[in-house]
Amino acid sequence: MDHTITESVKAESLKTLKKLISIPSVNTVNGNERAYPPFGKGIDQALKETLAICDKLGMDTFYDPEGFYGFAECGDGDETVGVLCHLDVVPGGDDDKWDSQPFEASLENGVLYGRGTQDDKGPTVAALYALKSLMDKEVTFKRKVRFIFGTDEEILWRCMDMYKKHETLPDMGFVPDSNFPLTYAEKGLMQVKLTGPGASKLKLKCGESPNVVPDSAAYTQGDADKLSAVLEQMDIPHEVDGQTVTVQGKSVHSSQAQDGRNAISLLAKGLVGFQPHPAISFISEKIGMETNGFSLFGEVKDEITGELTLNVGLLEINDHYSEVTLDIRMPVSQEKASIEEKLKEAASRYGLDYKEYDYLPSLHVPLESDLVQTLLAIYRDHTGDQTEPGTSGGATYARSMPNLVAFGARFPDKVSLAHQENEHIELDDFYKAMMIYSDALFRLACEPGNGELAED
Numbered sequence: 435m436d437h438t439i440t441e442s443v444k445a446e447s448l449k450t451l452k453k454l455i456s457i458p459s460v461n462t463v464n465g466n467e468r469a470y471p472p473f474g475k476g477i478d479q480a481l482k483e484t485l486a487i488c489d490k491l492g493m494d495t496f497y498d499p500e501g502f503y504g505f506a507e508c509g510d511g512d513e514t515v516g517v518l519c520h521l522d523v524v525p526g527g528d529d530d531k532w533d534s535q536p537f538e539a540s541l542e543n544g545v546l547y548g549r550g551t552q553d554d555k556g557p558t559v560a561a562l563y564a565l566k567s568l569m570d571k572e573v574t575f576k577r578k579v580r581f582i583f584g585t586d587e588e589i590l591w592r593c594m595d596m597y598k599k600h601e602t603l604p605d606m607g608f609v610p611d612s613n614f615p616l617t618y619a620e621k622g623l624m625q626v627k628l629t630g631p632g633a634s635k636l637k638l639k640c641g642e643s644p645n646v647v648p649d650s651a652a653y654t655q656g657d658a659d660k661l662s663a664v665l666e667q668m669d670i671p672h673e674v675d676g677q678t679v680t681v682q683g684k685s686v687h688s689s690q691a692q693d694g695r696n697a698i699s700l701l702a703k704g705l706v707g708f709q710p711h712p713a714i715s716f717i718s719e720k721i722g723m724e725t726n727g728f729s730l731f732g733e734v735k736d737e738i739t740g741e742l743t744l745n746v747g748l749l750e751i752n753d754h755y756s757e758v759t760l761d762i763r764m765p766v767s768q769e770k771a772s773i774e775e776k777l778k779e780a781a782s783r784y785g786l787d788y789k790e791y792d793y794l795p796s797l798h799v800p801l802e803s804d805l806v807q808t809l810l811a812i813y814r815d816h817t818g819d820q821t822e823p824g825t826s827g828g829a830t831y832a833r834s835m836p837n838l839v840a841f842g843a844r845f846p847d848k849v850s851l852a853h854q855e856n857e858h859i860e861l862d863d864f865y866k867a868m869m870i871y872s873d874a875l876f877r878l879a880c881e882p883g884n885g886e887l888a889e890d
């Protein structure tokens with residue numbers, strides 16, 4: 435079957451993508467607030483708009499009355515092919531670093547700029563209009579196709595928890611929120627807070643997010659010259675400005691912690707002999723500059739996804755308490771329990787209490803499974819590119835339900851600009867992804883037998 439995308443579908447999909455980009459679907463609700471809509475008006479507007487578009491495309495739609503998720507479907511059959519997307523985006527970031535406005539789609543020389551063009555509105559719209567393209571051809575769907583729209587992917591995935599509580603799970607499917615050809619294994623993710631005593635003399639608030647390796651950590655508690663001398667001796671890059679000493683590291687995503695340089699760990703190294711505190715000693719003695727957690731856990735790695743990664747994302751010490759936030763990505767074959775146990779035990783020796791903040795189990799759909807092989811063959815047919823499928827320390831919705839893999843929409847030769855300024859997508863790539871998704875939906879939903887899963 436020819437999956438070429440018609441000019442009218444191209445035009446319509448572009449219009450839809452521009453419209454969705456113009457909705458600033460950024461979470462505006464604080465962590466613990468109980469609100470409706472749960473993550474703010476922008477996200478809710480994007481969800482409602484998307485469902486209205488699906489309705490116009492001829493799909494049946496459902497809006498969760500509590501506002502956590504929505505879905506749209508078409509076709510018949512006992513089995514369902516799921517396509518899991520997210521409509522929330524990260525904030526625009528630094529306006530000055532954008533050549534356009536993050537929430538106004540701007541098209542220049544075949545390139546569409548705007549927040550969400552890559553993550554995840556562009557891929558979502560590409561997959562949606564791939565379905566539209568099949569509907570136009572009046573194909574017969576022997577399985578249902580259900581698009582599930584999440585609203586809290588960038589923070590805690592509460593949308594998917596609610597979906598799983600209330601709705602039936604698809605039998606198989608894909609998540610257009612990664613890169614081609616596809617990702618069949620993702621490490622288990624654990625974020626943990628270790629809390630301990632406060633301190634009257636030492637106050638710190640370092641790091642921006644658990645999943646970012648901090649590129650700076652500032653100390654403002656006096657004796658700047660002394661600390662600077664200690665850091666100097668240890669060859670730790672830093673700046674002194676009055677009584678503030680700022681240690682410099684290198685920021686990367688925590689799943690790639692080995693490529694960064696953690697400023698909190700560097701500062702802890704300098705402070706440990708100088709401003710004693712259990713949280714500082716723990717970081718300095720049990721983690722140091724290790725990004726594989728060797729001192730805490732021993733060697734943890736497997737052949738599929740490699741070594742464990744560990745990042746000290748946040749450190750806060752104030753009058754009342756101290757809190758160290760760790761981001762840990764475990765190889766797919768690793769049991770969570772033993773990591774948890776070792777960490778609890780080590781922390782308790784420093785008088786720190788262990789509290790789980792977030793946990794996402796790993797994803798592993800075997801490489802030889804029919805789902806992986808079917809999608810891979812489709813990608814190769816359309817591109818001729820023989821890049822091998824990959825594994826990742828990052829997290830997509832593919833791990834939120836069984837039998838899903840992350841599939842596109844970024845091509846392997848294109849840079850990822852997710853969460854960055856000047857995020858953009860080339861329209862040629864957008865339409866090429868649409869063609870690949872059209873074939874994928876056709877093979878999975880119109881020719882049942884495809885995508886069956888290997889025994890677990």
Ligand SMILES: [Zn+2]
Nearest residue numbers: 553554587611
């Ligand atoms: Zn995403």
